[in-house]
Amino acid sequence: MKRPSTFLYTVLSFGFAFLYVPIFVVMVYSFNDSRLATVWGGFSTRWYTALLKNQQILDAALLSLEIAVVSATLATLLGTLAGLALNRMGRYRGRTVFTGMIAAPLVMPEVITGLSLLLLFVSLKELIGWPDSRGANTITIAHITFSMAYVAVIVQSRLAAMDQSLEEAAMDLGGRPFAVARDITLPLIAPAMIAGWLLAFTLSLDDLVIASFTSGAGASTLPMVIFSKVKLGITPEVNALATIIIAIVTVGVLIAGWIVLRQRQHGSNRPEAGAPGD
Amino acid sequence: MNTGSGDRTGVAGGACSGTPWRDPKQQPFIEVRSLTKRFGDFTAVNNIDLHIYRGELFTILGGSGCGKSTLLRMLAGFEEPSEGRILIDGLDITDMPPYERPVNMMFQSYAVFPHMTVEQNIAYGLKKEKLPRDTVRQRVKEMLELVQLPELARRKPQQLSGGQQQRVALARALIKRPKVLLLDEPLAALDKKLREQTQFELMNLQDQLGITFVVVTHDQEEAMTLATRIAVMRAGSFVQIGTPSEVYEFPRNLYVADFFGSINIFDATVISWENQDITVELDGTGTRIQTRHPKTLASGSRCQVGIRPEKVLISKKPPEGAGQTVTRGVVQDLAYYGNRSIYRVRSEAGRVIQVSAQNYQRSAELLLEWDDEVFLSWDSSCSVVMTE
Numbered sequence: 277m278k279r280p281s282t283f284l285y286t287v288l289s290f291g292f293a294f295l296y297v298p299i300f301v302v303m304v305y306s307f308n309d310s311r312l313a314t315v316w317g318g319f320s321t322r323w324y325t326a327l328l329k330n331q332q333i334l335d336a337a338l339l340s341l342e343i344a345v346v347s348a349t350l351a352t353l354l355g356t357l358a359g360l361a362l363n364r365m366g367r368y369r370g371r372t373v374f375t376g377m378i379a380a381p382l383v384m385p386e387v388i389t390g391l392s393l394l395l396l397f398v399s400l401k402e403l404i405g406w407p408d409s410r411g412a413n414t415i416t417i418a419h420i421t422f423s424m425a426y427v428a429v430i431v432q433s434r435l436a437a438m439d440q441s442l443e444e445a446a447m448d449l450g451g452r453p454f455a456v457a458r459d460i461t462l463p464l465i466a467p468a469m470i471a472g473w474l475l476a477f478t479l480s481l482d483d484l485v486i487a488s489f490t491s492g493a494g495a496s497t498l499p500m501v502i503f504s505k506v507k508l509g510i511t512p513e514v515n516a517l518a519t520i521i522i523a524i525v526t527v528g529v530l531i532a533g534w535i536v537l538r539q540r541q542h543g544s545n546r547p548e549a550g551a552p553g554d
Numbered sequence: 555m556n557t558g559s560g561d562r563t564g565v566a567g568g569a570c571s572g573t574p575w576r577d578p579k580q581q582p583f584i585e586v587r588s589l590t591k592r593f594g595d596f597t598a599v600n601n602i603d604l605h606i607y608r609g610e611l612f613t614i615l616g617g618s619g620c621g622k623s624t625l626l627r628m629l630a631g632f633e634e635p636s637e638g639r640i641l642i643d644g645l646d647i648t649d650m651p652p653y654e655r656p657v658n659m660m661f662q663s664y665a666v667f668p669h670m671t672v673e674q675n676i677a678y679g680l681k682k683e684k685l686p687r688d689t690v691r692q693r694v695k696e697m698l699e700l701v702q703l704p705e706l707a708r709r710k711p712q713q714l715s716g717g718q719q720q721r722v723a724l725a726r727a728l729i730k731r732p733k734v735l736l737l738d739e740p741l742a743a744l745d746k747k748l749r750e751q752t753q754f755e756l757m758n759l760q761d762q763l764g765i766t767f768v769v770v771t772h773d774q775e776e777a778m779t780l781a782t783r784i785a786v787m788r789a790g791s792f793v794q795i796g797t798p799s800e801v802y803e804f805p806r807n808l809y810v811a812d813f814f815g816s817i818n819i820f821d822a823t824v825i826s827w828e829n830q831d832i833t834v835e836l837d838g839t840g841t842r843i844q845t846r847h848p849k850t851l852a853s854g855s856r857c858q859v860g861i862r863p864e865k866v867l868i869s870k871k872p873p874e875g876a877g878q879t880v881t882r883g884v885v886q887d888l889a890y891y892g893n894r895s896i897y898r899v900r901s902e903a904g905r906v907i908q909v910s911a912q913n914y915q916r917s918a919e920l921l922l923e924w925d926d927e928v929f930l931s932w933d934s935s936c937s938v939v940m941t942e
Contacts, residue, residue, distance in 0.1 A: 451731065
């Protein structure tokens, strides 16, 4: 094989530098002893200690985690059902439309999603008196609606790759529909569900725009607190917080990626089916 | 149709003794009554009647889209018939869900559960029957030995070859001791060597267990070697049902004749038919052939006469003996296969006749060459008269 040219190496280095230097800078400055965020004053972990004593940030972090866990779990449940429905209802009129519609929230600008959800909550309150105030509940609902789409897409692609005669075989061997779902379908789509959950969790933890639209007084998620703090100037405390978040997100993405990769390897090991029947 | 045909049941399916389908007093084991399946406007299976007897290895053969898989899926319970009934051993199973039927299936893709070990796969059906753990363990062990996989019990399916996966699928279906085992293209995914081996193993297993097998395939060779009887299916209906030698030697029509191996076809006119003795005249040459045909045909009606390439003798000298159909021709093409040679001979009437000849003499040179003048002859009774 020919050795890649110096040019390719240069392009590659610049590309990765462009992506990761800013993040790296934040991580380095989180260990900065100086109060001025842009002047290096020696190594220290004091901003991490300060962070742990900042009740506002801790509350926000807890709220974010709560919302992320609840919305990811519910989104996985609903998204899996949606994926199953799309995959199993056979060929009906408008199937393509529905498949497209479930993917639409993936590309919808967040500002629009946030705005439309805000309008929905406001008009719901006028119509049925619920939700009486916006806060953690409305943010959770908002997060479910968009992360559900991601789960549905992941689960659906897993189901599409799955040999449907597996379920028929289980039924043929005496499995009733519920047993088949528990013994065969669920274990086989579990990796997709876990990947979906992790993605939904990460998306919820990251989200600023939609949360800002759908939140009310008193409920501030972590990204909202950071954003408002940064408006007053970058503090080393925020750098420390950012580093922790980067670490959590990285771990989440790595696990999700590993699961998806493993699942793909399983898929490629399946025996080649022979000539298709009729 | 049965006249003089050899009976292969003694070779192929030991579990099925004799020829129950010729005995009107025999009760069919599987009885399909006017079964129809429609998908929207499309009729996949069209008003089929079928009797399969206990211990048979029955093959349903047809091209893709002929409805054979739909028929099999209705037997398994995955498709609901639009009309008609299915009975197994006297029990009407038409409205039974798949998990209650005394029928098991081996899928074309094998459908081995990827997240379970070989052992767990095989045990699955028995666990669903809620049998005691010891019984399950004992029967799984027996089954593993039967399909010669005991050392692979704890492997996952990804670690198995295609042939091994097939054995797992087979063991998993057989362990339920079904009354009928359905096999969907059982040999399609295997390579040639393994196919032949598996073919004999399937036949032996069937012989040992005495379970009635229903096989669906598109491969005529697979059907010929496995089956006690073959049902040739086309566009949702059966064209012919018979033993392998019946469908090969006495094809009911051109479709069946052409499906099994090659055949030379001549257009002809019926001269006379009396008590199954028929005389026909070939177009062009005016050659008259006397053979047998079970159905009444009016004098002057059109028909086709077929002759299998291996039934035709090729020689440089004119053949002797009566009752032969003889024609002259020139060797246009030949292919040497070692054990046999295929000749394409252009006859005097200008048609090309294919001949398959055993090379029973040992010779480094070809006994017949291109452009040799030859005589073709065959026993007239080997000719098949077809009307469709």
